Amino acid sequence: MADNTSMTTDQRNIMKFDPKAHEIALSTEDLHVFYGKSEAISEGDLQFERYKISALIGPSGSGKSTYLRSLNRMNDRIATVNGKIMYRGLDINSNDIDVYEMRRHIGMVFQRPNPFAKSIYENIAFALRQRGMNNKQELDEIVERSLRQAAMWDQVKDDLNKSALALSGGQQQRLCIARAIAIKPDILLLDEPASALDPVSTSQIEDTLLELKQNYTIIIVTHNMQQASRISDYTAFFNLGKVLEYAETGDIFTNPKVDLTNDYISGNFG
Amino acid sequence: MNAKRADKLATGILYFVAGLVVLILVALLGYILVQGVPEISWHFLTSPALAFEAGGGIGIQLFNSFYLLFLALLISLPISLGAGIYLNEYAPQNTLTGLVRTTIEILSSLPSVVVGLFGYLFFVVQFKLGFSILSGAFALTVFNLPILTRSIEEALANIDDNQREAGYALGLSRWETVTKIVVPAALPSIITGVVLSAGRIFGEAAALIYTAGQSAPALNFSDWNPFNISSPLSPMRPAETLAVHIWKINSEGIMPDAKAVSAGASAVLIIAVLLFNFLARWLGKRLYKHLTAE
């Protein structure tokens, strides 16, 4: 049996929720992710509380994106994902789960804005229509509500038929958020959604996320420590494919238990 | 200096060679246009050919060429689209896929006579379709499939993966993502490829002489019921095309004004190919603009 206290280089501090006090929306158990033979995630057991924002931080290449993309099985074709991903009492990493249906409930926003080469309206309405919603009025309402939630309705309400590719980078990213929430997912995964944006757009997106928190469970990867401390309730620190620390954001930033976490957030890492 | 002189000499020779090639190519184009354009008139473009007297036109052949082109594209486009999608979106990277790609390459490098002869054996004889529009359209389809598949596959490969991921993240299946997002985004280059292949089909003759046949029976342009044999739309009638016509009258040599007719028909062919080329470029650009911003 390994004795944790003796392994100073492998210090870990992972918070577990008390199921009576916290509702857990998503959790991973014994998760291992491989790209070919190389293991990109070797320790990644986290629980995410419902209607909270959880941030994943860590140095480049530490496996944050790999972990996040495994959660809604975007890595299915790229990597081998072993272990359990628990959602509503089901292991969604198993073969009997309908992946496409699952992704409607666990949505994702990417680092690089990727609107479709369609109109702003179509970007949002498309997936809904694809699932059989053809009522124009209903669609209009959802488009408006999603754009409002993404805090961009006022900017684009007159240009809904314009190509989404004509929007600015920040607007495109908010459109991608609007598109993701239009199908009303349960959980929203975001991979550095603001890293390509200017400070103003960034803070708008942060406001949007804080707004969305009321109805969505949000898991966000970020390189920006201030951003994590500003918006997240919980923070997980990744290093070399392992989660080393997971705690309330306030604790992580003021009183990290793991030396490496401390080094990382104080900026003298390595 | 030796090297300097060699450089000068070589440059001179290159100028000469390039000039000569340009001269040949321009002379070629010029010859066809100068000989042919004066022959082109409304009468020439619309009236039927005459076998033994001068003054015939190319009306039926021209119609046949377009009709065959249309049918060939109608059949080959969906098949190529499906095959291109499978190759680019689904096919795993393994030996079998490599073999499949090689097979398609072999098909695209087959001489068009061979395709025509196969069409003769398979469609005309085996399936008893006879020398007909249908046999011709199938032969042209065989001829066109590999080219179109390749160009569609390439067009799809050029679409950024982040478009696909966007689709998957919304719970769309790969098929929905490809057909509704990736294909529309690739449409400009797909259309360019289709129009360019149309130019090739339009001028093809060797694949047609034993499939669509070498005769152009009179058509009744007031009868558009495809089930009547004299209807322009009838798929079971033999249909000599413009390109086949040029070959035919030149190798038979009974038409007194064969030279004038061939010159005119050649000019029409060239102009059509030119138009297809310009159309391909223009449409591609236009659509691209339309997609990226309105």
Next chain:
Amino acid sequence: MDKIRASLLKKSVATKIERRGKILSLSCLALIIVVVFLIFYFVASRGLATFFENHINLWQFLSGTQWNPGTTGTNGQPAVGALPMIVGSFLITILSALIATPFAIGTAVFMTEISPKRGAQILRPVTELLVGIPSVVYGFIGLQVVVPFVRNTFGGSGYGILSGTFVLFVMILPTVTSMSADALNAVPRYYREASLALGATRWQTIYKVVLRAAIPGMLTAIVFGMARAFGEALAVQMVIGNATLLPQNLVSPASTLTSILTMGIGNTVMGSLQNNALWSLAMILLLMSLVFNLVIRYIGRKGKLNNER
């Protein structure tokens, strides 16, 4: 009770669409592959009949010089000697490639190295356009211009290997030129810069660096042109004279595999020796097209190895 939970365990619409779509697109691909096999099967089954049903000796077929299937030749054997056509096909292919190569490469070098501006603005579009000119048009011009020219210069009828070669030379020129230009353009800029920086003249740079690096690509272009020349039917058939005689010189009527095929298929009865023998010619065409394909592949693979080194 938990609707979402239940929905995760059912097959969604998307999953059904996905299955159907995947099968549909796979069938399209399979159809193309089947067509290729059908082509080979049909042509081979007819072409082999000459040897297995009509019991023609393969060697006689390849080396015989008399072609008049259905009759007996001077040697008392059936007159199914395909050598005249085989020689004709190879002769015009090799000759036209030999003539086209220097022109094509010279023009490609001019286009990419000497005057890239004019190359891009005029030469390139023109050559690319000419690639698409239908082959019957080449045949027609050959008939109107080349044949009379050869007749007036060398006497005879004007029909023959030489006319065929000229026509094919012009026909493959645009293809070989534009593919060679692609090969030259693919040579990285810094090769040239390094060479020029070492004090080499432009010509030395082109000759010693650029052309060398582009050899595989240009070879591919030439073989591609040859494949096209070998398989061309109508343009050649119109100017070669179609006499099934072993060519004695370049200006007497001769024939190629394709020209005899196009002439004959319509005039023979399915299943007869005359007809089967023609399919044997088609089979040679098919095999040669495979050979060209293999050669192009081989060059491509070698080129890749060289570049990696």
